Amino acid sequence: MDKIIEKKGRFTKKQIWYGVIALVILALILTIAFGDKSRKLNVDLDKITVEEVKQDLFKDYIAVIGTVAPIQTIYLDATESGSRVEDIVRREGSMVKKGDVIAKFSNTSLVIDISRTEADASRTTNELRNARLSMQKQLVESQSQLLDQEYKLSQQSRAYQRSLELQKKNLISVEEYKRAKEDLDYTKDKIKLLKESIYQDSLYRVTQVVTLENDVLRMQQNLAIVRQRFEGLNLRSPVAGELASLDLEIGQVVSMGTRIGQINVLDSYKLKVEVDEHYISRVTRNLIGECDFAGTSYKAKITKVYPEVKNGRFIVDMEFLDSIPSDIRIGQTSRIRLELGESNMAILIPRGGFYQSTGGQWIFVIDPSGTTATKRPIRINRQNPLFYEVVEGLKPGEKVIVSSYDTFGDVDKLVLKK
Numbered sequence: 001m002d003k004i005i006e007k008k009g010r011f012t013k014k015q016i017w018y019g020v021i022a023l024v025i026l027a028l029i030l031t032i033a034f035g036d037k038s039r040k041l042n043v044d045l046d047k048i049t050v051e052e053v054k055q056d057l058f059k060d061y062i063a064v065i066g067t068v069a070p071i072q073t074i075y076l077d078a079t080e081s082g083s084r085v086e087d088i089v090r091r092e093g094s095m096v097k098k099g100d101v102i103a104k105f106s107n108t109s110l111v112i113d114i115s116r117t118e119a120d121a122s123r124t125t126n127e128l129r130n131a132r133l134s135m136q137k138q139l140v141e142s143q144s145q146l147l148d149q150e151y152k153l154s155q156q157s158r159a160y161q162r163s164l165e166l167q168k169k170n171l172i173s174v175e176e177y178k179r180a181k182e183d184l185d186y187t188k189d190k191i192k193l194l195k196e197s198i199y200q201d202s203l204y205r206v207t208q209v210v211t212l213e214n215d216v217l218r219m220q221q222n223l224a225i226v227r228q229r230f231e232g233l234n235l236r237s238p239v240a241g242e243l244a245s246l247d248l249e250i251g252q253v254v255s256m257g258t259r260i261g262q263i264n265v266l267d268s269y270k271l272k273v274e275v276d277e278h279y280i281s282r283v284t285r286n287l288i289g290e291c292d293f294a295g296t297s298y299k300a301k302i303t304k305v306y307p308e309v310k311n312g313r314f315i316v317d318m319e320f321l322d323s324i325p326s327d328i329r330i331g332q333t334s335r336i337r338l339e340l341g342e343s344n345m346a347i348l349i350p351r352g353g354f355y356q357s358t359g360g361q362w363i364f365v366i367d368p369s370g371t372t373a374t375k376r377p378i379r380i381n382r383q384n385p386l387f388y389e390v391v392e393g394l395k396p397g398e399k400v401i402v403s404s405y406d407t408f409g410d411v412d413k414l415v416l417k418k
Contacts, residue, residue, distance in 0.1 A: 041411040043373075045418050049403035050366065051350045055396040058348060060341035062279060063385040066271030066291060066300075066318060068332040070264035074239055076102070076246075079232050081256035083107045085248050092246050096237040096263065103248055103260075105233040114226045121219035128212035135205035142198040149191045156184045241265040269328055271300055271318040273336060277309050282340050289318060289338040293325035300336070341382075347394060348387040352402030355380075360388065364401040364414055373401055373414040 083105040090102045163180035166172040237243075246261040254260060271291065275283055287302045300318040308314065318336070354363055360380035364373040378393030394400065401414070408414065 039411045040413045040415050041408055042417055043408070043414045045416050048401050048416075049352060050399050051352070051402045053347060053349050053390070053394045053396055053398045053400060055345060055347050057343050058346040058382065058387065058389050059343045059384055060382055061337050061339045061384050062275070064273050064275055064289075064336050064338055066273040066289075066334050066336045068328055068330055068334075069270055069272045070241070070244075070266055070330060071268040071270050071319070072239075072265040073244075074241070074263040074265065075259060076235065076261040076263065078254040078256055078258040078260055080105070080107050080110060080229060082109055083233060083254055085250050085252045085254070088246070088248055088250060090237075090243055090246070092243055092261075094243050095241070096243050097240045098237055100237045101234050102237055102243065102246065103235040105235065105254075107230075107233055110226070110230055110233070114223075114230055117219070117223050117226050121216070121223050124212065124215045124219050128209065128216050131205070131208050131212055135202075135209065138201060138205065139198075142194070142201065146191065146194050146198065149187060149194060153184070153187045153191060156180070156187050160184045235260075237263060239263060239265055264330065269320065269324055269330075270303070271334070271336065273316050273318055273338075274313045275316060275338075277312050277314060279340070280309065280314055283314075283316060283338075287338060287340065288321075289336045291334040291336045293328065293332075293334055296325065298323065298325055302338075346389045347391070347396060349390055349394065349400055350387055350402055351383065351385070353404030353406075354402050355388070357405035357408075363394075364405070365394070366399040366401065366416070370399075371416055373416060375412050 084107070085103060086106050087104040088102075089104065090096055090100065096102065160180045160183075163172060163177045167174065167177040241263045244262050244264045248254075248260055273289075283302065283305060285302050285305060289300050289302070290297050291300055292298075299321045301321055302316050303319045304317040306315045306317075349363075360378070362375055362377045365376045366373045376393055379391050380388045381391045382389040
């Protein structure tokens with residue numbers, strides 16, 4: 001009999017199982033090769049701060065704190081070593097005028113120095129007087145000797161002329177003639193020598209007098225300085241103002257150079273402002289800032305920049321431009337809006353804690369679906385108390401996470417959950 005032959009399927013069961021296994025392995029390979037390898041972290045939306053990137057006017061300013069200080073401070077230092085406080089005339093907080101006595105000192109050593117200098121000046125003055133008298137007396141004596149010799153020369157000159165005439169007539173001997181001529185020549189030489197002596201002596205006397213005059217002048221100057229030092233034992237105010245401090249007690253002995261007080265000149269006021277060293281290259285003289293006192297805005301200008309940086313900050317002085325706040329007090333503080341440059345349009349993101357974690361080099365950007373946030377590199381230029389200016393990496397309308405990243409660790413993507 002004929003058998004019915006069953007038709008076999010295209011694939012056997014074994015072949016099907018092999019195919020399924022191959023497909024699974026292929027899927028795993030594709031997942032490994034092309035799947036999302038980024039490290040992820042689940043984050044609750046209510047625990048982060050999300051802000052929108054926008055394009056707006058960037059105002060280039062910083063907010064700083066200014067402390068009111070007097071326009072000028074004059075320090076009082078002891079000018080004499082070993083001075084003893086005898087009396088305190090003015091106390092701290094009092095107003096003083098220029099020349100007012102603040103305190104009185106005594107100094108025994110200074111009194112002795114004055115007496116010694118006065119004695120030296122008196123002695124030198126006497127020496128000058130005696131030198132002038134001696135010079136005058138010597139000059140009179142020399143002139144008298146010269147007069148005698150010139151008189152003698154006149155007589156000998158006549159005697160020589162008579163001898164010459166008589167000798168020509170052989171009325172006198174040759175010896176008498178020669179004696180008359182020798183006497184005349186001798187007197188001429190003596191007069192010449194006497195005149196040279198008078199000249200040299202006068203030069204010496206003049207030099208001596210000039211030296212003594214210089215000594216007297218120097219002594220008088222020294223005496224004036226010492227007397228001025230003595231006058232300085234009465235500590236006087238060099239300017240008008242407020243005696244802010246006075247560190248003295250009656251009976252106290254102070255050394256030269258000791259800081260004993262200060263006077264605040266209250267003609268005007270300035271603001272001492274501390275600025276972060278990040279802005280040291282941008283903060284210069286003549287920059288304008290606005291400050292607020294009792295609800296009123298005042299403008300001030302930077303007049304001095306101190307180059308020294310301490311604890312990451314440097315100091316500038318600002319002076320009021322138009323008017324000074326009424327009832328202003330030294331030590332009072334005010335927030336200042338310091339303009340660093342012109343305002344212009346820019347891409348902005350609000351300030352936040354992310355900057356401390358990233359240094360402004362990258363930020364998490366939320367995708368349009370709002371379910372994930374991906375790390376993206378950015379470049380920040382300027383900043384003010386409210387915004388960062390982004391020059392690369394973001395577009396207006398995108399949303400970013402601006403809160404701190406400290407708890408995110410080293411992840412590349414955040415999965416956002418409500």
